[in-house]
Amino acid sequence: FGGPTVASSQQQPSAGGPMMDFGGGLNNDPSAAAATSSSRVMLNERGEEGEPEERRIAREKRLARWNTQMREKLAEKMERDQAEAFEREERQEAKQKYGGKLEDWGKRNHMNIRALLGSVGPMLWEGNNWKDINMMDLVDPAQVKKGYRMAMLKIHPDKVKQRGGNSEMLYIADFVFDKLKEAYASFEEKELRGGGGGGGGGL
Template identity: 35%
Template sequence: MVGASSVVLEERQNKLKLGQQVPSHSTERKAKNLNETLTTKDRNVDGRLERERELEDEHMRKLEEEREREREREKDRMSLGRAALEAHERSYAEARERAERAAVERATAEARQRAISEARERLERASMETRLRADRTAVERAAVESWQRAVKKALVEKNTFEVREQVERSVADRFSVSSRCAEMRDTSLPDLHDHQFRSSGTLNGLRYSYSSAHVGAEGESPQRCKARLERYQRTAERAAKALAEKNMRDLLAQREQEERNRVAENLDVEIKRWSSGKEGNLRALLSTLQYILGPDSGWQPIPLTEVITSAAVKRVYRKATLCVHPDKLQQRGATIQQKYICEKVFDLLKEAWNKFNSEER
């Protein structure tokens, strides 16, 4: 626009120079015409320049608006990209979290299944061992009972035979004394007393109860003598039977102690494995009691969730002590292995019970 104005001014100056050379009468008219022409041209040029300036401003405004719209679109694209990226990251984080949770749940389920399988295997193994021990104990008990009956019968027969021999010797001596007394009744009294003293020496093999029962029994009828001898024989048989039973009880107690010492080593390992980490924890001991007692004990498993309160712990503890108390086991006829395990478990429960009571107070 500045260049166009310069051109117009130069043309105007050139025309003025030319106009100065024409005559004066036409100079004014020409100058006037020139001025009008120049004015019109200036107006046209100014209008054209104004329109060009307006068009250029309009174009610049449109360009600015287009650039603004482009910036807005870029911002929108960036926002959409950021939102998509955030959504992708969020979905990836959720997927990873779900995968981690699924892995943890799968590991937990596998660990639980493995623990259940191991517990089932332990129960089956314990049940099998218990059955084997029960069968072995039954066989041993049958052998001991048969041997006991044989020994008892032999002892009774031996004692009966000895008592019968003593009684027969005593009766024979008694009748021989009576016959000699009848033949020597006419002799002197000192001779009779000497003879009775000698005959009483033959009764030294009899017991004191028999000899005292026959003092002064001369002239007694054979029936009464036989009845007295039979009573004495029954008493001797009962004494021999009681002695044989006592000897058998002592022998059984000795055999039981030997069996107890034999199985103590293996059972101590099982009890230690079961109670490891649970010493003094009454709830843990009660909730896992079925693993050490076995299925043949009659104990029903108690979950840990049922021994949370103190009242529930006390109730289950009383039930457990009734199940493993040594006196109750003796009444139920438990095996040596069951007695040993229950004695150890009873001691552990009692110790944990004392600790539980001290903590409750």
């Protein structure tokens, strides 16, 4: 028997119902994926003349289920899009507020893990509970390694997000994490693997 079809579409679905991709539309049709109105993706009832009552009831139930699923998927997508747009806006505001300060800090202590660890506290958000590390304690490479691990536990963006960090915190965490990671990789290569001596400075 003829199954339900899609409003404003000329393509006829199979008897088993329309092929639906809730991530991108119906029948892989780009125009359906771009639809913003539920009326463009809702399924219409389309039975056959003389259709048995039992079959009609089953078809209408299936149709109602498909329409409900489509409405829910559209609502979820709109909610995700709005949340992502809001997050982008907040991160842009955070960049305008903290970007200059962070850039100066990164350039002043470029690739110097000791200087970065010794001065990272003032770069972080209020209430971060970071304990400042004295530069004298970072002379020993083993202490640098310990300080870096402490920083990763506190500053790693994934951990900040898990603790409910807002967009400002995540922007700062991303920036600081990248600078520390880059400098620590250089430190590992020169001092831990190469066995060279350490150096400070840059604050």
